[in-house]
Amino acid sequence: MNLNWTDAFNNLVPSLLQGVVVVLQTTISSFLIAVVVGLLVAICRLTQLKIVKYFFATIVEIVRGTPLLVQLFYIYYVVPLILDSILKSMGNSSANIQFSAVAAGIAGLSINYGAYISEVFRSAILSIDEGQKESGLALGFTYYQVLWKIIIPQAFTNSIPVLGNYLVMMIKDTSLLAIISVSELLLRTQTYASQTFETIESYTILAVVYLLLSLPLSQLMKLFEKKMKILH
Amino acid sequence: MEETMMSVRSISKSYGSNLVLKDVSMNIKKGEVVCIIGPSGSGKSTFLRCLNLLEIPTAGDIIFQNQSILNGKIKVNKYRQSVGMVFQGYYLFNLKKVLDNITMAPRSLNKKKKELAEEEACELLNKVGLLEKKDVYPVSLSGGQKQRVAIARALAMNPELLLFDEPTSALDPELVGEVLKVIKKLANDGMTMIVVTHEMGFARDVADRVIFMEGGYIVEQGTPSEIFENPQNLRTQEFLARIL
Numbered sequence A: 001m002n003l004n005w006t007d008a009f010n011n012l013v014p015s016l017l018q019g020v021v022v023v024l025q026t027t028i029s030s031f032l033i034a035v036v037v038g039l040l041v042a043i044c045r046l047t048q049l050k051i052v053k054y055f056f057a058t059i060v061e062i063v064r065g066t067p068l069l070v071q072l073f074y075i076y077y078v079v080p081l082i083l084d085s086i087l088k089s090m091g092n093s094s095a096n097i098q099f100s101a102v103a104a105g106i107a108g109l110s111i112n113y114g115a116y117i118s119e120v121f122r123s124a125i126l127s128i129d130e131g132q133k134e135s136g137l138a139l140g141f142t143y144y145q146v147l148w149k150i151i152i153p154q155a156f157t158n159s160i161p162v163l164g165n166y167l168v169m170m171i172k173d174t175s176l177l178a179i180i181s182v183s184e185l186l187l188r189t190q191t192y193a194s195q196t197f198e199t200i201e202s203y204t205i206l207a208v209v210y211l212l213l214s215l216p217l218s219q220l221m222k223l224f225e226k227k228m229k230i231l232h
Numbered sequence B: 001m002e003e004t005m006m007s008v009r010s011i012s013k014s015y016g017s018n019l020v021l022k023d024v025s026m027n028i029k030k031g032e033v034v035c036i037i038g039p040s041g042s043g044k045s046t047f048l049r050c051l052n053l054l055e056i057p058t059a060g061d062i063i064f065q066n067q068s069i070l071n072g073k074i075k076v077n078k079y080r081q082s083v084g085m086v087f088q089g090y091y092l093f094n095l096k097k098v099l100d101n102i103t104m105a106p107r108s109l110n111k112k113k114k115e116l117a118e119e120e121a122c123e124l125l126n127k128v129g130l131l132e133k134k135d136v137y138p139v140s141l142s143g144g145q146k147q148r149v150a151i152a153r154a155l156a157m158n159p160e161l162l163l164f165d166e167p168t169s170a171l172d173p174e175l176v177g178e179v180l181k182v183i184k185k186l187a188n189d190g191m192t193m194i195v196v197t198h199e200m201g202f203a204r205d206v207a208d209r210v211i212f213m214e215g216g217y218i219v220e221q222g223t224p225s226e227i228f229e230n231p232q233n234l235r236t237q238e239f240l241a242r243i244l
């Protein structure tokens, strides 16, 4: 076998570094949005209002029951078409809606992970002892003060290890954005490999880059988990 | 005549078809210490929880400082600020240090300045004998220490009335004394309190009045010596015979 590691390394890595920037930007924005969405959905699902509760339960089931890849396709290719036809039917014939690939990617990741994270928060909130709520109420806090000042901070802290796992998963899932033409790591590698036929070298380097991104994060999470155990 | 702080008028409480409080009435005067005793399931906790509206009575009325708390005209959370409650399970806030557990409510509900709130919290911690624990997290405290912090936390809102639901029932026997000592100190300071307890020695020692509850009724009430030495009702006699 005749492998050209030096060539692959010198030519691919600079491009992958740019890809890393895209991955980090996409992951950080998507993850922050997903956490906020997840928290709000979790709270909505815990209200007494039946309509709100079931509405969000249904959405979560739809999102969790379809593949992320399909959702990305749908957001990038189908949603613009739907919006277009709506606008056209309203008499706006010049409408030609298109999302940028990165925006569609962030939307897809946020919605998909938001649904899963909402489940994490929901069960974390439900697992907080009822006594915490009651002692807060007994001190004179309102229900919403108890929720935001007492329950959610505890539920959130308890969720951090799981959230950490989701963050690592999301970094890896950004590779799916290649299919809607976001120039992240996989797409760059694919392009390079097909031009140079340095297939083995390219994809090996790609795998190593993903490992370098996710391993330190996993280790950080383990450390944090140990720290939090001390408080319980 | 001493001032009546709270007047409970014929309250009932049912869960579905299960009537657990039946037409219960009582008054409590300012500075009075009332102990409630009775067998498990007799409705003691339910009664106490009705007093600060953690449960809403299904009938009857509760008058606090000459105002009904059940007619919908008062703000429930404001009312609860003047009626503290200490639970069997302490329920300290794990993520906050002891001092912050105590200052949290005064700072956020009374908008008290941090320095002032902490100064007062230290005084309270001193009172319950735990000043040296102010900067630790609840997890490192014993049960008895947790409960004393919970008492300090309730006191920080300056309540008019303090409710205790079996404050020592979750504690190892050797830790019961330190908590009861603190409650006794509060009684001596003139704090108005209702204490549900299985500690008969404590009730005899500290209570101005003892209430015996069974089956959702107040069966008998009187001074400690009336209840413990000369109970009139057969069921009170049976209960005391069993427990003492």
Ligand SMILES: Nc1ncnc2c1ncn2[C@@H]1O[C@H](COP(=O)(O)OP(=O)(O)OP(=O)(O)O)[C@@H](O)[C@H]1O
Binding pocket: B015, B018, B020, B038, B039, B040, B041, B042, B043, B044, B045, B046, B047
């Ligand atoms: N949230 C609830 N839903 C339904 N039933 C309840 C609820 N809370 C209490 N009960 C019932 O009400 C009755 C009285 O309960 P309560 O907790 O007031 O008794 P207790 O005197 O405090 O007993 P213990 O000494 O065991 O604490 C019990 O039969 C209990 O099963």
Ligand SMILES: [Mg+2]
Binding pocket: B044, B045, B046, B165, B166
């Ligand atoms: Mg009880």
